[in-house]
Each structure stands twice: as structure tokens, then as C-alpha cells.
Amino acid sequence: MLQCLTLMHGRTIxxxxxxxxxxxxxxxxxxxxxxxxxxxxxxxxxxHNMLNISQLCDNGLDVYxxxxxCVVQHKNGTELFTTKRKGNLYKIN
Numbered sequence: 001m002l003q004c005l006t007l008m009h010g011r012t013i014x015x016x017x018x019x020x021x022x023x024x025x026x027x028x029x030x031x032x033x034x035x036x037x038x039x040x041x042x043x044x045x046x047x048h049n050m051l052n053i054s055q056l057c058d059n060g061l062d063v064y065x066x067x068x069x070c071v072v073q074h075k076n077g078t079e080l081f082t083t084k085r086k087g088n089l090y091k092i093n
Contacts, residue, residue: 002027002042013041016088021046034080048089
């Protein structure tokens with residue numbers, strides 16, 4: 001799903017259980033009709049793109065989590081997308 005991938009070396013990301021992964025690059029995710037999300041890390045070996053919640057908030061979005069899933073919406077209350085929780089992941093198809 002990543003577009004405009006820019007390769008990078010030397011940075012790591014920490015996730016689940018204090019594990020670390022090497023960031024191989026960053027790109028953007030763009031799915032019509034939604035606005036693109038920039039600077040999404042690509043971590044080699046992971047099966048999913050990692051969206052950082054603080055990045056979504058920095059882009060003017062609100063993120064609300066609940067037991068079954070989460071909602072991402074604009075500050076004006078317009079819903080951008082919802083997603084269901086699958087295990088420990090909130091997956092966007």
C-alpha cells in the first residue's frame with residue numbers, strides 16, 4: 001500500500017513488547033477518497049504497514065479506540081474511516 005517510498009538507513013522503531021525493527025524507508029498511503037497519510041514507516045519483515053497514531057493526530061485527525069475497533073475522523077466530526085480490531089491489530093483494508 002505504500003507509495004513514493006524513500007529509502008533510509010539507521011532508524012529503528014519500537015513496537016509491541018518493546019521489540020525493535022529497522023526502518024527501511026518511509027512512504028505515503030493514499031486510498032481514494034481519503035486524504036493521503038505521509039511518513040508511514042516501512043519496516044522490512046513486518047506483514048503490515050504501521051500507522052503512528054500521533055501522525056494521524058498531527059495531521060488534524062482524531063482517533064477513538066473502543067473494544068471492537070476504532071474510528072478516525074476530522075476535527076469537525078466527519079468520519080474518515082472505521083476499522084475493526086483483529087486480535088491486537090486494528091486493520092485497515
